[in-house]
Amino acid sequence: MKPIFIILHIAACIALIIIVLLQRGKGAGMGAAFGGSSQTVFGSTGATSFLHKVTTLVAILFMVTSLTLSFFFGKGTTSSIMEGVKSTNPPVTDQATPGGEAQPEAPAPPAENQ
Structure with a gap:
């Protein structure tokens, strides 16, 4: 069963690459857009093409x-x-005391105003 799905997957990969490369991009008619082309540049594309399906x-x-x-x-x-x-x-332990327990820090002395 696995080889069948592998073959189908490889065939789908190759087909998808080929089909995408065959399609024309949305901006393909952009050069002719200013020359009076009847196609819209980035607007609606009309009916879905066979390649799109x-x-x-x-x-x-x-x-x-x-x-x-x-x-x-x-x-x-x-x-x-x-x-x-x-x-x-x-494992990392606090080296401050032999038991590995951290000693609480003393509060900082208040700053003196001079």
């Missing part, structure tokens, strides 16, 4: 395969990367 479907397939693969490969791995690492430094 295909891009949406392939993006949904990409997201579904990503979630499925993360579910398959993430299941059962609860180990930590810090497992087995030994601490080389002792």
Whole structure:
């Protein structure tokens, strides 16, 4: 089952790259905008093109395969990367007293006005 989702995921990645590169950007007609072009520069684009619909479907397939693969490969791995690492430094304690308890600080003397 995992190899099928891996193949689908790779195919979706390649298809998404190709489809996005085939599309024309919104600013593609900007050079002709001041020359009396009938297209709007950044306004409404009209009906959704076929490439836009295909891009949406392939993006949904990409997201579904990503979630499925993360579910398959993430299941059962609860180990930590810090497992087995030994601490080389002792825990930090206050060195003011032998017991490790900090002595309260004396209040600062009041400033004398001269």
